[in-house]
Amino acid sequence: MRIFNYAWVCIVALLISSCNKKEEKMNFEVFETSASGNSLTKITEFKASDSLVNITLKPEETLQTISGFGGAFTESSAYLLNKLSKKNRDTILKAYFAKDGARYSLTRTHMNSCDFSLSNYSYTPVEGDKNLEHFTIEEDKDDLIPMIKDALAVSEDGFNIFASPWTAAPWMKDNNKWVGGKLLPEYYDTWALFFSKYIEAYKSEGIDIWGFTVENEPHGNGNNWESMHFSPKEMTDFVEFHLGPKLEADGYGDKIILGYDQNREGLKEWVDEMYRDEASSKYFDGTAIHWYESTYDYFPEALQYAHNKAPDKYLIETEGCIDSQVPVWKDDAWYWKKEATDWGYDWREPEKKYLHPKYAPVNRYARDIIGCLNNWVDGWVDWNMVLDRQGGPNWFENWCVAPVIVDPDNDEVYFTPLYYTMAHFSKYIRPSAKVIMHNNSDESLMATAAKNPDGSIVVVLFNETETPKTINLSLHENTLDFAIDAKAIQTIVIPN
Structure with missing residues (x-):
C-alpha cells in the first residue's frame, strides 16, 4: 500500500510539474495605448467582447531582419x-x-x-x-x-x-x-x-x-x-x-x-x-x-x-x-x-x-x-x-x-x-529581430509579429474600429486569450 501511495504521489507531482511548465510557457504581457486613456499601460484584466479574432503565429517562418x-x-x-x-x-x-x-x-x-x-x-x-x-x-x-x-x-x-x-x-x-x-x-x-x-x-x-x-x-x-x-x-x-x-x-x-x-x-x-x-x-x-x-x-x-x-x-x-x-x-x-x-x-x-x-x-x-x-x-x-x-x-x-x-x-x-x-x-521589437508569419482572421484588426534575438516573440495589434475585440492567439500548442479595446494599439510580449 505504501508503494502504491508513493507511486501515486510521484505521478501527481509529475502532472503538476508538467502543468506548471506549460503555464510558464504561456506567460505574456500586454501593453496598450488607447483613445480611452491608456498610454503604453500594462493590462492584466480583459473584458470579453462578441467580436472574436483568431491569430496564429508561425515563428518558424521568418521574413526580414529588423x-x-x-x-x-x-x-x-x-x-x-x-x-x-x-x-x-x-x-x-x-x-x-x-x-x-x-x-x-x-x-x-x-x-x-x-x-x-x-x-x-x-x-x-x-x-x-x-x-x-x-x-x-x-x-x-x-x-x-x-x-x-x-x-x-x-x-x-x-x-x-x-x-x-x-x-x-x-x-x-x-x-x-x-x-x-x-x-x-x-x-x-x-x-x-x-x-x-x-x-x-x-x-x-x-x-x-x-x-x-x-x-x-x-x-x-x-x-x-x-x-x-x-x-x-x-x-x-x-x-x-x-x-x-x-x-x-x-x-x-x-x-x-x-x-x-x-x-x-x-x-x-x-x-x-x-x-x-x-x-x-x-x-x-x-x-x-x-x-x-x-x-x-x-x-x-x-x-x-x-x-x-x-x-x-x-x-x-x-x-x-x-x-x-x-x-x-x-x-x-x-x-x-x-x-x-x-x-x-x-x-x-x-x-x-x-x-x-x-x-x-x-x-x-x-x-x-x-x-x-x-x-x-x-x-x-x-x-x-x-x-x-x-x-x-x-x-x-x-x-x-x-x-x-x-x-x-x-x-x-x-x-x-x-x-x-x-x-x-x-x-x-529590437534590432536583428525577425519578422514572422502569422494568420489573422479579422481584416479590420491589423497585426504584425517578430521574434527577437533573445527568443521572445512580440505581437503588435491595431484596432482602428469602435468595437473592442477578444483575441485568441495561438503559438505552437499554446493559446493566449485576451482582449483589445476599441481604437487601441497593443503590444503583446511572449518571453522565451
Whole structure:
C-alpha cells in the first residue's frame, strides 16, 4: 500500500510539474495605448467582447531582419532641448533612448541645413573650394552634436545613425540657390568627398555614422526649402562612379548607402535603375522611402516590388510625420480623431486628392508601421523628435507635429499619443529581430509579429474600429486569450 501511495504521489507531482511548465510557457504581457486613456499601460484584466479574432503565429517562418525604429536629430529639436530646464531635457532624452523608455535603435540626422533648421547653412562655406579644405561642422556644435552625444550616453544598447543631405551649398549647383537645381557635374567628386569629410568630422566628436541616404527627396519638395534634384540615373551614376568608390578608397566601404529617399509612388522606377546591374548594386545597400504620398495607403505592391528587386538589401522608411499641421497641445483625444490634414488635402492634383482625406494621427502611424513590417520594410524612422507648440522652429514655417511637443517659454513637455505609438514598436521589437508569419482572421484588426534575438516573440495589434475585440492567439500548442479595446494599439510580449 505504501508503494502504491508513493507511486501515486510521484505521478501527481509529475502532472503538476508538467502543468506548471506549460503555464510558464504561456506567460505574456500586454501593453496598450488607447483613445480611452491608456498610454503604453500594462493590462492584466480583459473584458470579453462578441467580436472574436483568431491569430496564429508561425515563428518558424521568418521574413526580414529588423534594422531598427527611431526618429531624427534635427537642429530644431536640439535647439528646443537646449531651451528647456536640464530636468526636462534629460526626461525627453531618457524617454526616447533609455532602457525604460522607447529604446530608439535607428536614427537620422541632416547634413547641412534642412527646413527644420534655424537658417540656411553649409559645411562648405567657401565658394570654389573643390578639395573642401574649409569643411567645418562648427554650425552643429551648439545644439545638434550635444543632443546626439547625450542620447548616446543615455542609451545602454546604442543606436545607429544615418545622415541625409537636403542640398549641397549653392555654389556647387546649376542654379546657385539653396532650393532646387542640380549638382553640377564638375562637383560630383567634391560632393562625394563631402560625405567622407562628414564621417571624419563626426568621428572626431565621438559620433560614429552608420550610413547615408544619398539625397533627401531627390524629386524636390515643391521647391519650398533646401532641395537638390536627381533623376534615378543621375543618382545611380553618382553612387556607382563617385560616392561608392570614394568611401571605399577612404576606408569607409562599410558605411551604408541608401538610395532614393522619397515617397513610394515611383519606387519601381528608382529600384529598377539603382539595381540595374551588378556594378551599381555593389554600392547601394538599400532603399529609403517616405510616407507622404498618402495619409492611409502604405502601398504594399510598391514595397513588395522593391523587396523582390533587391531581396538582400535594406528597405527602410526614413521619414514620416504629421505634416503641414500645427500640433494640438495637451489634448490626447485629437490624435485619435480624423481631424488632421496635410499638404495633399489642400494642394494635391484632383485625380489624386482621394489619397489625402482627413485622418487620425495615431491611425496614420500605426497603420503605416504595421503595413510596412508586413511588406518587407525592416526599419521605420520618424521625423523630428521634439517640436514646439507652433510645430517648429522651421525657417520656412513648414509646421509639423512631433511625438514630443514642448513649450520652452514655460518649460513644459507634452508626450503626445504618437510617442507611445512609436514606443509600441521601438521598445519591444529590437534590432536583428525577425519578422514572422502569422494568420489573422479579422481584416479590420491589423497585426504584425517578430521574434527577437533573445527568443521572445512580440505581437503588435491595431484596432482602428469602435468595437473592442477578444483575441485568441495561438503559438505552437499554446493559446493566449485576451482582449483589445476599441481604437487601441497593443503590444503583446511572449518571453522565451
